[in-house]
Amino acid sequence: MKPQPSSKAATLHDVARIAGVSLITASRALSKPELVSDKTIARVQEAVAQTGYLPNLMAGGLKSKRSQMVAGIIPALSVAQFLPTLQTLTETLAQAGYQLILGQTGYDVAREEALINTMISRRPDGLFMTGLVHAAAARARLQQAGIPVVESWDFSAQPVDMLVGFSHHDVGRAIAAFFRAKGWQKVGIASANDPRARQRCEGFEATWGQPVPTALVPAPSGLARGREALGTLLAQCPDLQAVYCSSDQMAQGVLVEAQARGLRVPEDLALCGFGNAEFSAHMVPALSTVHVDGAGIGERAAQMILQRCAGQSVEQPVQDIGFSIIERRSTERAPG
Amino acid sequence: MKPQPSSKAATLHDVARIAGVSLITASRALSKPELVSDKTIARVQEAVAQTGYLPNLMAGGLKSKRSQMVAGIIPALSVAQFLPTLQTLTETLAQAGYQLILGQTGYDVAREEALINTMISRRPDGLFMTGLVHAAAARARLQQAGIPVVESWDFSAQPVDMLVGFSHHDVGRAIAAFFRAKGWQKVGIASANDPRARQRCEGFEATWGQPVPTALVPAPSGLARGREALGTLLAQCPDLQAVYCSSDQMAQGVLVEAQARGLRVPEDLALCGFGNAEFSAHMVPALSTVHVDGAGIGERAAQMILQRCAGQSVEQPVQDIGFSIIERRSTERAPG
DNA sequence: CTGTTAGCGCATTCAG
């Protein structure tokens, strides 16, 4: 009934003393109960309840070399694209008793490198990256640190360690092929200016075979940037028939701007986004887009890291998770 | 030129040996250089570069009782509302050398409590909560842990420690007063079913003075839920004049559904959201909404935690950051 | 099943 004996946090030492057992027995009763008799476990748990003991994971980790933390590095929290991945990653790791430490690079390679060093200083049991590790020094550090690393949302022939992603270049090519199959001649690109979005642009142009009018806007791209971008594109090419947008949020903006200018979608202008956001299927017209299983990336990455932490090897350390074009109303008939 | 002498990570011990100084001198050269001669610092840094040494923050933290980590607890990463707060919090803390450990409650009080215990086990130097701490046991634990705690995005007369937020009840009242001043009679609510959104509903009804048709949808609310909710509301009240939505994302859905049904906004139906999302000002019509300085919450929370960590006291440990209704086109004239 | 011994890597006393 009375509160904790002192103002300081109880240690395992206190628990052991109150339970009348040795330190290590108390430790085992809590973390490896199968090695301890039920009676002892009960007494230890009684002492834990009495003292309000919570283990100090820093101390445990120092000795056991397992921090039960995973570092997660993203460009910025405001990039909606990665949220399902991060949410699933965090949840799956949490179920296994691991927490995520978050770091944001702001798409800056120098910050990415500094962040990786900071993270390694915490001795995480694994590291998750959205995108690839860009700095060579950071790659070397990670390899030397010997922890499981998952790069994601991109593809590389030489990953640092493991990878779950797909080729953005291929996405661009697929969209261009899709546009071409529709018979459209005058097409444009409204894209954020981040490395992966640029790869999609390059893929698009590679398949398209000639330069494509492109409006590049700063990342992260949103509705406002989409409106702006359509303005830019129409100034370059007034008889535009179709636009590929580097995010569904941006496509929403292009749609709004089109409607504001009296252009009908898809009759006058067709639209394809990227990301298959929650809202895309419910827009009017419903938005054609590229689906990527973001939650799946988070889930697989978590599993890969957890397997490695459990000492198992991962069968497929490099997974191409693919993508698919989802055709909806916004590209339903060839305009013009 | 040759790589690290062994496959194991270098320790400060190695650095000290190579630099030809004692352990503690190497430690000071890195963390308190003002106490060490420049010559010694240079030699230590040389050794650091040579070994690729990265400090082990777990070990340092164990001794110094400072983990340089802050725990951040949110309902779910997918709640867009909190992203600016989290982004600013993470950045501001990172500038001061602190990292955020993330935990998601899923709006579940039991998970919240378990999560707080897990977090305390990591001995964070501070804890940030979106919302209030609900479980009494968790409040007690946090108070006993003695770390700075900031609750946010809500208001309470008895915060655990510090708080940056505002009254959701007052938001609801303000919107109801705003709607009343417009002269509208038939109004409805499209709201997510989370605790804070419900408080806004209650505030709205309290000021409105009579029951208000309400469509509650599961949190987090998005565009699809908004469409669904407007359907529900129109079924109850076909001559609806105005709708308050618990998020701008949901308001987007209500707008889409209204347009799909041939209702003009605001001529036939006025709309007010909550959150002042990045896109709201750029919709057509521009969306009236409630602005809350989410980034400001993150910034202030970080400052409060950092001040406490620096041993200073915080002048205003409880800050009402307020809110403001932003009138845009979607509520511009009284319909009907 | 339980206990003893010995550190994990570093920073905080105290001394010079």
Next chain:
DNA sequence: CTGAATGCGCTAACAG
């Protein structure tokens, strides 16, 4: 300005 000793809280080895 530099150093030697001590221990943060816990767990991996080994013993019994």
